[in-house]
Amino acid sequence: MIKNQARLLQGNEAVVEGAIAAGLKFFAGYPITPSTEIAEQCAAKLPAAGGTFIQMEDEIASMAAVCGASLAGAKSMTATSGPGFSLKQENLGFAVKGEIPCVVVNVQRVGPSTGMPTSPAQGDVMQARWGAHGDHEIVALCPSSVEEAFSLTVEAFNIAEEYRTPVILLMDEVIGHLREKVVLPSKEELVVKEREKPSVPQGEYKPFAMKQGNIPGVPPLAAYGEGYRFHVTGLTHGEDGFPTNNPAIAEKQLKRLNEKISSNKEALVKVEEFHLDDAEIVVFAYGATARSARKAVNDARAQGIKAGMLRPVTIWPFAEDALLKVKAKSPKAVIVAEMNLGQMVLPVKRVMGDSVPVVQVNKLAGQLIEPEEILSAVKEAI
């Protein structure tokens, strides 16, 4: 790779570039708008990179194959959109439970159901959080530029591998299909992380050990075929991986599964703070909407209004600490702009309580929220 190579890339293409740079070795997918370019690019590029692409018979199977390949030691990814994301939840939950590193890209379109396949939305943020059944934590990252589609894909792999968990790259159709100039980092500049391998002798390996590993609560992961002969099941299991109905062991394991994410929020949660220092009006926006929000903040500033933006780069876990900082400064209002009827506004309201008014700017008919719409909300709130 040429150092600091500037390229004109589409968001979906940048995801594939990022994935291959992060060491992607297996992709399984199923065609679905507006994510299909990711599968197409993987089909073209992965074999030359020593990896394998397969188009599975359905979305369920592609999520399953990704889990299988990851357990065999390959960095693995799939990509989809709304209807496919619904179908993937079954085996996404399996990946959570089996602690299988993998990356799931969801390029959001308008739903519910088939909805508007070629139009953008941000209606899956709560599904990303709670789509799989049962108590669980999830990590979801939300790029707002093509450059970020690249860098957050690398980051998604790093988190997946380090924390032994599925990571969702929650894009939207605008970012997926947007073409813009990106400067890709050189190989030397890239930080690529690998899953921690067991250091114990084969007979002593506990794939779901309570206290092991570099990150608290994350047990090292062997690969199939390395002689560890370990068991992975979707049933609640003990440290050895075998099913158990013992309530004490079940509770301990389920807590570890949740806490390996929730107690590492500081490391996991990234936000962008834009003109927040003196902001009287704070816009909370993510993904493509944050681009309009940035313009609205700049325009407001030009008109003498002290506006700022808090952009969660990590959508889940929720950026609670960053919001508490905002709350501590007692802004006049927080405006939550999103391409849905109001989903992230709920956790924002929970943090703000009664002390800071929360205003919504929503759009759900498959069109990007325009800067003027956010700007007029800013002006109204001041």
Next chain:
Amino acid sequence: MALPVEKYLRVAKMPHIWCPGCGHGIVLQSIVRAIHELELDTEKTVIVSGIGCSARAPGYLNFDTLHTTHGRAIAFATGIKLAKPELNVIVITGDGDAAAIGGNHLIHAARRNLDLTVICFNNNIYGMTSGQYSPLTPQGSYATTSPYGMLENPFDLCNLVMGAGGTFAARSTTHHARQLTNIIKEAISHKGFAFVDALSQCPTYFGRRNKLRTPREMMKWFEDRAVPARNWDKMSPEEREGKFPVGVLTKTQAPELTEVYGQLIEQLQQRGGE
């Protein structure tokens, strides 16, 4: 041949969960015997299952094992095999798992000719959920969800696999345990997708409702109805009524997917290196 049980079974995980008289233990021993006689590398063999009574078998087997979601074992196994083609990947499934919820994965794996061995513990009933009809339940048979007799036609899984382009399909029963072992050996050795329909008795949830209360009666039912594959072709439709063929039903050679993909990787990497 004496079987070194501890080498292949996680004896600490016994006793198993299967009911008294269940045929699954017989199928399991045939698998273990086949692996032993083939001298498969136990560290390079992965066993994958879905959900159901059969799906508990991998927990008892001392290999890398994966107990997945309902019907999805073949799809998980596809990922394992493609990511690490040097592994022997064996899928243990049931008739509900393979033919109903996982039917799509079964036919596509057969079509792809990926080198997997799929062994269906076929007791023609959902045992784990206590006796609902499956796509393999014979017409007229009773199950909790066919209280007036099964109205639908059952699948013939070997025919289904052959129709989907599978290069190896065979059938045997728990009554024919030696034949079953030999068939599983042949299936594992086959380069390409191999399917074994292993008929197994469920006296608890199928037999009791269908006048086959004991395992003996159920295995006798297998014995009376099984016809060696070599005789099957010569039989008239009337003679075939109520019977089924056992043995290797199809065995052909075709390019195997990981080999084909491996060649593509090599080609592209050479081109890139030039």
